[in-house]
Amino acid sequence: NAGVTQTPKFQVLKTGQSMTLQCAQDMNHEYMSWYRQDPGMGLRLIHYSVGAGITDQGEVPNGYNVSRSTTEDFPLRLLSAAPSQTSVYFCASSYSELNTEAFFGQGTRLTVV
Amino acid sequence: TQLLEQSPQFLSIQEGENLTVYCNSSSVFSSLQWYRQEPGEGPVLLVTVVTGGEVKKLKRLTFQFGDARKDSSLHITAAQPGDTGLYLCAGGDNDMRFGAGTRLTVKP
Numbered sequence: 001n002a003g004v005t006q007t008p009k010f011q012v013l014k015t016g017q018s019m020t021l022q023c024a025q026d027m028n029h030e031y032m033s034w035y036r037q038d039p040g041m042g043l044r045l046i047h048y049s050v051g052a053g054i055t056d057q058g059e060v061p062n063g064y065n066v067s068r069s070t071t072e073d074f075p076l077r078l079l080s081a082a083p084s085q086t087s088v089y090f091c092a093s094s095y096s097e098l099n100t101e102a103f104f105g106q107g108t109r110l111t112v113v
Numbered sequence: 114t115q116l117l118e119q120s121p122q123f124l125s126i127q128e129g130e131n132l133t134v135y136c137n138s139s140s141v142f143s144s145l146q147w148y149r150q151e152p153g154e155g156p157v158l159l160v161t162v163v164t165g166g167e168v169k170k171l172k173r174l175t176f177q178f179g180d181a182r183k184d185s186s187l188h189i190t191a192a193q194p195g196d197t198g199l200y201l202c203a204g205g206d207n208d209m210r211f212g213a214g215t216r217l218t219v220k221p
Contacts, residue, residue: 004155033209040122042201042213043156050207058208090155101146102209104155 002026006091006105013081013112021076021108023091031094032074033058033102034066036087043090049074050096081112116140117202117212125218129191134215136202137184143206145185147176150199150214192219 007022025032033048035058045058049068063085065077074093078085088109092102120135136145144163148156160169162178162185169176173196175188189196201214 031207035211040213042119043203043211045208045210048208056207059210092155101158101161102148102156102203104157106153106155 004091004093004103004105006089006108008108009106011108011110013078013110015081015083015112017081019078019081021078021089021091021110023074023076023105024072025074025091025093025103026072027093027095027103028071029093029103030071030096032068033092034064034074034076035090035092036060036085037090037107038087046076046089078110081110083112086110086112117204117210119200119202119212119215121215122213123216123218125220126192128193128219128221130219131188131190132192132217133186133188134200134217135184135186136212138204139183140204141182142204143182145178145182145202145204146209147185147187148201148203148211150201156199156201189217192217194219194221 004025030051034046035043037043044060047066049055088107090107091105094102118137146161147159150156160176165180165182167178173190177186197219199214203211
């Protein structure tokens with residue numbers, strides 16, 4: 001039972017490049033979310049999904065897109081990377097939006113130069 | 114937006130000391146959660162508090178939810194170096210939000 005798996009663990013991008021951060025969970029959780037973590041700011045919610053085919057914006061959605069075509073996968077797309085998107089990104093899942101015990105992946109450390 | 118403020122931001126203590134960290138908000142939450150995060154890892158859930166005034170104990174850690182369900186505290190008794198980490202509180206339903214965390218260092 002792998003839990004929440006994020007790939008890659010590390011990534012360096014040039015300004016303007018696009019990329020997709022992958023997130024997969026094998027716990028049959030309905031709720032999935034993406035956070036970014038910056039020093040002194042805790043985790044900030046980017047986008048979340050309460051089930052396949054349903055996504056919504058969090059606190060800091062600009063510059064990011066998500067889709068949820070299956071229960072297992074919730075990829076995060078950076079459309080045109082900017083240095084301000086340098087951060088550590090965490091994907092999380094929970095059984096439902098009402099049962100909010102969140103299980104986190106190990107994170108993706110992204111640097112945009 | 115439901116904001117969660119945590120204090121102190123940093124705390125450095127000696128092994129064996131007691132400490133309390135706080136999580137405050139102007140909003141009412143149906144529940145609050147505490148997570149602990151170690152370097153290079155994602156946060157891991159410690160506890161969820163649901164009822165106003167609730168007290169939960171996890172070995173040397175005691176969690177309390179305020180009567181009005183707007184605040185919570187985490188008390189650690191006889192801290193050990195293994196308690197070192199970032200302690201985060203979180204609340205919300207669909208859009209769970211986190212505080213900025215308290216970074217605890219316990220020196221041997």
